[in-house]
Amino acid sequence: MARYFTTEHEWIEVDGDTATIGITDHAQSQLGDLVFVEVPATGTELVKGKEAGVVESVKAASDVYSPVSGTVIESNGALEEDPSLVNSGAESEGWFYRLTIADTAELDGLMDEAAYKEFVAGLD
Amino acid sequence: MSDSTVIERPPATLPLDGWHRAAGARMVPFAGYAMPIQYPDGIIAEHEWTRTHAGLFDVSHMGQLTVGGTGAAAALEALLPADLQALAPGRMRYSLLLNDSGGVIDDLIVTNVSEGEPTYFLVVNGATKDGDIAHLRTHLPAGVVLTPLPELALLALQGPEAALVLDRVFPGIATELGFMEATSRLLGEVPVRIFRSGYTGEDGFELSLPAVDAVTLADRLMAEEEVRPIGLGARDSLRLEAGLPLYGHDLDIDVDPVTAGLAFAITKARRADGGFPGAGRINALLRDGAPMRRVGLVLEGRMAAREGSPVFAGEEQVGRVTSGGFSPTLGHPIALAFVDTAHIAPGTALFAEVRGKRLPATVARPPFVPHRYYRKGEA
Incomplete structure (x- = not known):
């Protein structure tokens, strides 16, 4: 298994041709307290770089993008009831959805954890 | 060569800038200032703390000014629809700066702070203060003196325990002032104007004092266990729950007070005298509905x-x-x-x-x- 990161602050953990996706801890800390999370329903066809869901803090709504193209096989229903799971565990129990990856070549160019940390450090 | 170079002015710093950063605030640009949007507790915890205890807000971005001199009340009445002739010293009113078509230039609080010579203390929105001051300068008659007070800071202490806390700092204040009443006290040797008002829907106070002394007052209040610092994020969610309009969003130059649900700010006497800007249109809207x-x-x-x-x-x-x-x-x-x-x-x-x-x-x-x-x- 390998975990990659995007410049839009999503993480994607790859296991063969399936992957689990969420937003990063840095993203949740920037958003602040989340009050609403919309995740894609099972069966949704997602396109790399296109909208996959929405997160809302008290202040604002933000789009969440899919790091790769694929078909959603499971979404995290617990987030509907308790969006704060994303604040408490963005990169663990606050995952958004799992999908079947359409083309693993799309993973090329995503960052590993060290590169993402460097990317975030450069944002300040 | 290009003449289209845009020089972006960096946000100004609040008197409590370092204090906010030391408290772990995340600072964002707002109304031309770097302001704390939240502290480490987060917006929801800060919101709930203000509803149950006492929250300390830095609202020093807001404009503070006085309008004084013989005829100040009448001169202000020509620009806003409050009944200032009937406003006793130490009393406050919510009012509106109106243009000739009845649009709202800004909403503000005016307090009669006269001690001898008539003097009115105005607190206006941060993003609109420069325009407000220019408007007042243009329209106030000679002999009525407008004094911007950029050297003052403004703190707000809001919540059900605000009175308990402030009474420890200024004994007797909790019973001396009712809602929308104001007075002055000394913090050591520093004069502090104290207003029983705010924008959260809770009981609370706004405290105006020299910016150089703002840290002293903030630290004194934070020494009380009921008090925590509250950022702009919770200020917005609190005012929204209280149904209070935010200028530039729920209220602007193209909106009249009747549409905005602020008809209460136009007193009976002023409706009758019709001597405020846009009175013809506003009185028609009051009569016929918007x-x-x-x-x-x-x-x-x-x-x-x-x-x-x-x-x-x-x-x-x-x-x-x-x-x-x-x-x-x-x-x-x-x-x-x-x-x-x-x-x-x-x-x-x-x-x-x-x-x-x-x-x-x-x-x-x-x-x-x-x-x-x-x-x-x-x-």
């Missing part, structure tokens, strides 16, 4: 309708949301909206459209969370 009115909307679920969301009655668009968000106190979203007056009865079932979805939204009369102001004789 085509749209500001209302509250209560939404279900957790997805919020925010500024700009269209509001529908069936298939017909009948309004738009002017500000909205999740209410931490109520646990569901709320909004303020301008809606055609055919659809403003409380309980009317409407929809707000968000990202292509129709969200059920029921008309309600703000405040969404009851005000808990301290009025003398009620306690």
Whole structure:
């Protein structure tokens, strides 16, 4: 298994041709307290770089993008009831959805954890 | 060569800038200042703390100024619809700077601080203060003196324990002042103007003092266990629950006070004398009603309708949301909206459209969370 990161602050953990996706801890800390999370329903066809869901803090709504193209096989229903799971565990129990990856070549160019940390450090 | 170079002015710093950063605030640009949007506790915890204890807000970005001299009351009455001749020293009024077509240049609080010579203390919005001052300078007659006070800071202490806390710092203040009353005290040798007012719907105070002494007062208040610092994020969710309009969102130059639901700010005497800007149009709207009115909307679920969301009655668009968000106190979203007056009865079932979805939204009369102001004789 390998975990990659995007410049839009999503993480994607790859296991063969399936992957689990969420937003990063840095993203949740920037958003602040989340009050609403919309995740894609099972069966949704997602396109790399296109909208996959929405997160809302008290202040604002933000789009969440899919790091790769694929078909959603499971979404995290617990987030509907308790969006704060994303604040408490963005990169663990606050995952958004799992999908079947359409083309693993799309993973090329995503960052590993060290590169993402460097990317975030450069944002300040 | 190009003459289109844009020089962006970096945000100005508040007198408490270092204090906020030391407290772990995340600073964002707002109204030309770097301001704390939240502290490490987060917006929801800060919101709940203010509703249950006492929150300390730095609102030093707001404009403070005095208008004084013989004839100051009459001169101000020509620019805003408050009944200042009837405003006793130590009393405060919410009012509106109006233009000749009845549009709102700004909303503000005016306090009679006269000690001998007539003097009125105005607190105006941060983003509009320069324009307000220019407008006042242009319209006030000779002999009436406008004094901007940029060297002052403004702190707000808000919440059900605010009076208890402030009474330890200024003994007797909790019973001396009722809602919308003001006085002056000394903090050591520093003069502090104390207003029993605020923008959260809670009992509380606003404290004006020299910026150089702001840290001393902030530290003194933070020494009390009931007090925590509160950022702009919670200030916005608190004022929204209280149904209070935010200038530039729920209120602007193209909106008249009747549409904005602020007819209460135009007193009976002023309606009769008609001596304020836009009086002809505003009195006609008061008599005949405005085509749209500001209302509250209560939404279900957790997805919020925010500024700009269209509001529908069936298939017909009948309004738009002017500000909205999740209410931490109520646990569901709320909004303020301008809606055609055919659809403003409380309980009317409407929809707000968000990202292509129709969200059920029921008309309600703000405040969404009851005000808990301290009025003398009620306690």
